[in-house]
Amino acid sequence: MWSDFTEYIIKHYSQSSRIVEVAVGRFPEVGCKLKKHLKGDIILTDIKPYHDWIILDDIRQPDLKIYKDAGLIYSIRPPEELHPYLENLSRETGADLIIKPLSTDSINTKEKMNLVNFKKAVFYKKSFK
Secondary structure, three states, X not given: OHXXXXXXXXXXXXXXXXEEEOOOOOOOHHHHHHHHHOOOXXXXXXXXXXXXXXXXOOOOOOOHHHHOOOOEEEEEOOOHHHHHHHHHHHHHHOOEEEEEOOOOOOOOOOOOOEEEEEOOEEEEEEOXX
16 A cells, blocks of 8 residues: 555656655655655654654644645644644645545545545545645
8 A cells, every 4th residue: 555655646746846744753664765766855754753864843833944845745644633734734835735544534624635546545635736
């Protein structure tokens, strides 16, 4: 499934100069694979980074410089209470938003997000361009 999710991002965002993963936690596999296959900036953020290449940022009070010129902001299994912050940030920066929730979670955003089924990957997407 993660290879399908990564493939979707590579296929649709290969021309983006910047892609940002929010709340990476201890699961950097997607971001690391994107770094290997894409030329733009691939930035991983978390409120408690466990490695020096993960940038400290609190999505509830984001440092907008991190997200400037992003074509995509995505988050894998973020807590539902963070969904509105992701939505606001994407709207403010004009970046597309992808949220890959846990299968038991719903989406907690004001605007409707589109359900995407790409091979075995299932996630929600909204374009704010």
